[in-house]
Amino acid sequence: MKEIIAIAGWVVGIQGALGFAGRVWGDNPWGLLHKWWDIPTPLYAVLFVIGAALALYGETTKKRQKVRG
Numbered sequence: 001m002k003e004i005i006a007i008a009g010w011v012v013g014i015q016g017a018l019g020f021a022g023r024v025w026g027d028n029p030w031g032l033l034h035k036w037w038d039i040p041t042p043l044y045a046v047l048f049v050i051g052a053a054l055a056l057y058g059e060t061t062k063k064r065q066k067v068r069g
Contacts, residue, residue, distance in 0.1 A: 009057070010055045011051070023044065
């Protein structure tokens with residue numbers, strides 16, 4: 001389950017970062033989310049933070065389980 005959370009966090013974080021960067025430094029958001037929904041720029045930043053938190057949580061719990069054996 002922790003692996004799925006980590007993967008989902010990476011995907012959400014990357015999509016948030018691409019959307020934010022595309023809106024700030026490009027003409028349109030980058031990534032896939034803009035093809036399905038019209039997301040405002042601050043929400044892309046929130047998606048990046050949530051994705052980073054999920055990825056960090058998933059990766060650290062995997063590492064803890066590996067250390068514990």
